Amino acid sequence: MPDNHHTWLRQTIALAQQCPPSGTAFAVGALIVVGGECVSTGYSRETGPHEHAEEVALARLGTPPAGATLYSSLEPCSQRSSKPRTCTELILDSGIRRVVFAWREPDHFVTDVQSTRILREHGVDVVEVPDLADAARAVNRSVLAR
Numbered sequence: 001m002p003d004n005h006h007t008w009l010r011q012t013i014a015l016a017q018q019c020p021p022s023g024t025a026f027a028v029g030a031l032i033v034v035g036g037e038c039v040s041t042g043y044s045r046e047t048g049p050h051e052h053a054e055e056v057a058l059a060r061l062g063t064p065p066a067g068a069t070l071y072s073s074l075e076p077c078s079q080r081s082s083k084p085r086t087c088t089e090l091i092l093d094s095g096i097r098r099v100v101f102a103w104r105e106p107d108h109f110v111t112d113v114q115s116t117r118i119l120r121e122h123g124v125d126v127v128e129v130p131d132l133a134d135a136a137r138a139v140n141r142s143v144l145a146r
Contacts, residue, residue: 005071008033009102009132012073015043015053016139023146024109027139028053030072032096034065050082058094069098073136075105075128078115088115092122100127103136108144 008031015029025044030053032040042056054076058064070076076087076099091099105113119126137144 008071012071013135016073019044028074030054030057032057034068052087054087068096070096072101074103075101076115079110098125102129102132
């Protein structure tokens with residue numbers, strides 16, 4: 001596994017630490033990388049109380065350039081109650097062809113998360129980096145304790 005995945009994911013975990021607290025949602029960081037350069041960042045609730053990290057990063061960038069990779073500290077959502085569109089749908093619509101995440105979404109707020117399967121079925125290369133899952137989970141200890 002390329003070392004750059006670890007570098008970028010560590011940055012998403014640092015972004016997650018900036019999230020306003022919530023008892024009903026995870027703290028997540030996301031960034032979009034093209035050609036070894038970060039072109040957009042976002043974290044949960046950065047621009048509004050129901051905004052997801054991936055959603056913020058995608059909105060900030062607009063149309064991602066070809067070859068863009070989305071990094072997220074948590075697997076993108078495939079279910080959502082606060083908005084009509086999931087992060088999985090937003091990623092598919094954006095044209096991003098690679099998603100890398102650290103922590104698979106646990107059955108805490110939603111069950112049966114299907115984003116990895118859905119993204120792969122639509123030709124997106126999905127990479128899970130589980131050795132950074134504990135670091136991503138640590139940012140969310142207080143939420144997981146509820």
